[in-house]
Amino acid sequence: MALPDFSMRQLLEAGVHFGHQSHRWNPKMSDFIFAARNNIHIIDLAQTVPLLHRALQAVSDTVAKGARILFVGTKRQAQDGVAEAAKRSAQYFVNSRWLGGTLTNWKTVSGSIKRLR
Known part of the structure; x- marks a missing residue:
């Protein structure tokens, strides 16, 4: 590409x-x-x-x-472009609300997700 x-x-x-x-x-x-x-x-x-x-x-x-890339762009102006770029390159993306600590505090975030299930 x-x-x-x-x-x-x-x-x-x-x-x-x-x-x-x-x-x-x-x-x-x-x-x-x-x-x-x-x-x-x-x-x-x-x-x-x-x-x-x-x-x-x-x-x-x-x-x-x-390797994998995570595209992140949660501002309204960037949402479509982020999704399009990630899909074109078969990568992951987050274009809606970013949950603070998702990468830096995964232990706590994953525990919260388990409790919600």
């Missing part, structure tokens, strides 16, 4: 550069923030494009080795 091709212009037109409100940010992201406009962080697409290409290559390599 060929990797999707995209340009900075396409990402810009899709609104990928819009980040969170400037008061709701993670300081670890400071290197990737281009500016703040109207209290919204603007993501630096000059860095995003090569890093996104790298991430796509890593996902492709992982799938080629027979």
Whole structure:
């Protein structure tokens, strides 16, 4: 399967550069923030494009080795795209509510699931 091709212009037109409100940010992201406009962080697409290409290559390599990928995108704008990408690549996805602790606290989450059954 060929990797999707995209340009900075396409990402810009899709609104990928819009980040969170400037008061709701993670300081670890400071290197990737281009500016703040109207209290919204603007993501630096000059860095995003090569890093996104790298991430796509890593996902492709992982799938080629027979490993599995979990696609997660619960925002309304991403739900259909996440499901479509996962189905096209025969992988798993979560596109509705994400249950906190599903990966990081599986022991407790699985116990809750068993109690519900």
